[in-house]
Amino acid sequence: MKRLTLRLGLLLVGFNLAVGLLTFFWTPHDPGAMIGGRLSPPSWTHWAGTDRLGRDFLSQVMVGARIALLVGAGATLLGGAVGISLGVLAAYARRGLDDAFAAALDILIAFPTLLLAMLVVAASETASLGTAILAIGLAMSAIIARLARILTKRVLAQDYVTAARCSGLSWARLTRTHVLPNILPTLAVALAAQFGLAVIAEASLSYLGLGAPPPNASWGTLLQQAQSTVHRAPIGVILPGLALVSLVLGINFLADGLRDLLDPEREGAE
């Protein structure tokens, strides 16, 4: 069962990654070229039909994989690094400092991923992949930091930590031997979920018209364009959505599989 989740995850993410990499060299047609009829149905030349400007739809969906992975991975790396460091430090800090941290996190969380991203886009005037990564990653770091802080505090409240402190263990070693091993499995699950959510957040931004501009069409942009023609060309709504779900599902599977490997305590429960 465990292996199966991990394998499914590897398969789905691997597939999306392969497609994303492939688009650097080859797509069935030029995704930006208006070469077919408007909203033509799937055919041998256009496997997924064309969009309302006559562009090959499959090629566009394939390019979407590249953008989704790039933004998702970039944002997760940024959010994880910043979030875990801040969260653990806050839990160790003195009372006043810790409260200030907690309050600052509350404020940061007051701007959920999407909202903060909207602001960053507004501030930078031109939306790009970079602004999306920065915005989504920063918003994520607040969520991760808050979770890391709560988890760390729960570990620090345990008797064995007090015992370890009494026996003279330094904060650095305490973090390495007791805190991190206890909080990382939960954080890994959260981070993986956040990776998936980052992919979704990117698509949402694009759906709102605030994502990276064409011709690097994100799945969100494709969905937004196809929504008004859903009665004539349902595939325009179905294909990008399925691609998005397959990637996020794969990431989540991968995370679950990894957690089971990382956390031997859970072995009996699954």
Added chain:
Amino acid sequence: MTRYLLRRSFVLALSLIAAGLALFVLLRLLPGDPAAALLGVGATEAQIAAARAQIGSDLPIPAQFARFMTDLARFDLGESFVTQAPVLPEIGRRLQVTLPLTLAAFLLAILVATPLGILAALWAGDWRGTLLSGFSQLGLAVPVFWIGILLVWVLAVNLRLLPASGFPMRGWEDPAGSFRALILPVLTIALVMSASLMRYVRSAALDVLGSDYLRNARALGASLPEAIRRHALRNGALPVISVLGIELATTLLGAVVVERVFALPGLGSMLLLAIQQRDYPSVQGVLLVSTLMVLLIGFAADVLQRLIDPRLRERGRRPGE
């Protein structure tokens, strides 16, 4: 507890001031001259100068901040650059859509997710648990706006059961119409939200079910339901409450996407429009009100956790204190 409440309220007040400051700085960092944005292209220098004086953007930054804070203290969020209407009443109108939408979806999601999550933990390992986890996995991977589009396609376009989009112009004067307009959006949010909540409930329940104290309780003769009621619920609720707070806040503000799918005149669509039109007073107003709501939710979640967990109350600060 009283001391904690006082201290936490003080922190809340400080947070509000800090949030006001952060917003003030953030909005001054935005590119473009708000006075120019107010008048549009073709305005003369004199007109722009007059507009600056009118909105106060010609004052030095500290004076601007003082004015900003006093306006806030009087609940004056200014007027929209675009419509010239006061911002606060407009936010109130928008909340009449966003609040019912979010709260109904939130409650529905909790009602669905809590029992399903606990069942998924109890059934972990057999096919029923796998099925429930599969549902939750799928729900987590599905973007909320895609669910919305699919629901519209199936229920509104094909079956013509419910309105595909829009909200009655006159708000809640026709409750049945407003209610019908909100059914699909609420379903959309609740579906996605319950999947993610269920995952947290399941994970918390698994943690508790695998714990030594529960095994001890069972060894001492408590039945499983009894042991769960006395020991598992409180312990399991802690991480879930913290997640619930974040989830509610995210949904409240993240409703912007769902509002866009269903063309609802909510707070999110107000913000999106204001950003596109560079309508700073509206952006600022929406963000301030959102921040206030989110801080209040965080406050409630923290207090709730304290009430439930005596360890946080008595010695939860940190060792050596």
